[in-house]
Amino acid sequence: EAGVTQSPTHLIKTRGQQATLRCSPISGHTSVYWYQQALGLGLQFLLWYDEGEERNRGNFPPRFSGRQFPNYSSELNVNALELEDSALYLCASSLGQGAFSYEQYFGPGTRLTVT
Amino acid sequence: AQKVTQAQTEISVVEKEDVTLDCVYETRDTTYYLFWYKQPPSGELVFLIRRNSFDEQNEISGRYSWNFQKSTSSFNFTITASQVVDSAVYFCALSEVTGNQFYFGTGTSLTVIP
Numbered sequence: 026e027a028g029v030t031q032s033p034t035h036l037i038k039t040r041g042q043q044a045t046l047r048c049s050p051i052s053g054h055t056s057v058y059w060y061q062q063a064l065g066l067g068l069q070f071l072l073w074y075d076e077g078e079e080r081n082r083g084n085f086p087p088r089f090s091g092r093q094f095p096n097y098s099s100e101l102n103v104n105a106l107e108l109e110d111s112a113l114y115l116c117a118s119s120l121g122q123g124a125f126s127y128e129q130y131f132g133p134g135t136r137l138t139v140t
Numbered sequence: 141a142q143k144v145t146q147a148q149t150e151i152s153v154v155e156k157e158d159v160t161l162d163c164v165y166e167t168r169d170t171t172y173y174l175f176w177y178k179q180p181p182s183g184e185l186v187f188l189i190r191r192n193s194f195d196e197q198n199e200i201s202g203r204y205s206w207n208f209q210k211s212t213s214s215f216n217f218t219i220t221a222s223q224v225v226d227s228a229v230y231f232c233a234l235s236e237v238t239g240n241q242f243y244f245g246t247g248t249s250l251t252v253i254p
Contacts, residue, residue: 058242067246068231081241115185125235125242126173126192131185 027052029132031116037138038106046101046135050118056080057099058119058129059091063112071114074099075121106139113137143167144234146245153222154253161217161248163232169193174208174215175233179247185231191215222252 030049038044050057059071070083074093082089088104097118103110113136117129145164153159165174176188189199191208199206203220219226232245 060244065246068233068244070242070244073242083241113183117185125237126190128175128187128190129242130187131177133184 029116029118029130031114031132031135033135034133035136035138037140039140040106040108042106044103044106044110044137046103046114046116046137047098048101048116048118048132049098050116051130053120054118054130055097055121056119056127057093057097058117059099059101060115060117061085061112062115062134063109068115072101103137108139111137111139142245143243144232144245146230146232146248148248149246150249150251152251152253155224156221158218158220159222159250161219161230161232161250163215163217163245165213165215165232165234165243167213167234167236169236169238171237173235175235176206176215176217177231177233177244178228179231180228188217188230219250222250224252224254226250227252 032047056075058073060068061071062068072082072091073080077093091101093099113134115131115134117131119127119129143166172193174191177185178188179185196208205218207216229247229249231247234243
């Protein structure tokens with residue numbers, strides 16, 4: 026069974042540009058989560074999508090946004106990039122119903138570098 | 141305040157030693173879930189265990205064991221007879237029924253020296 030996939034692996038952008046990151050969940054999983062892993066800060070919860078709806082978001086500015094498509098894949102958009110947005114962005118998926126109770130399965134991440 | 145605290149930033153042990161990774165959490169929910177994940181040098185987080193707030197039974201899986209104590213809001217992870225392959229960053233996480241939030245600790249980097 027295929028795991029969570031993310032693309033691209035690496036992304037280099039300049040300050041002020043927009044970045045788009047993509048994630049495909051494990052088959053059968055309807056919940057998709059996005060996390061930012063910056064050096065020394067652990068994983069910071071960004072967004073949670075389930076059944077095409079945004080269920081919750083972490084403490085991040087509105088320029089971090091995303092969506093979930095009918096096939097449950099997801100896209101994270103970061104507008105007006107700032108240097109401190111440089112981080113590893115991890116996507117995870119889980120079963121949807123009662124998602125808070127399920128373990129999450131993580132993808133390999135997208136390394137975003139903002140110069 | 142941190143919802144999940146992993147006070148040990150880095151730990152080094154010699155192979156075959158036992159090591160305990162600490163996790164302290166904070167929540168007002170009566171129903172919540174605790175998790176441990178492993179992030180090896182390759183980078184991909186791997187799920188290790190899930191525990192709900194109503195099940196305080198300790199669990200053992202091979203060389204791994206977990207000690208959940210609600211009285212001290214702790215969910216500690218012990219590796220017995222550590223091996224070099226155990227070298228990784230270990231994350232403790234909390235999910236709450238209310239608020240639909242997920243919280244990860246800052247991780248403990250474990251190095252097992254051969």
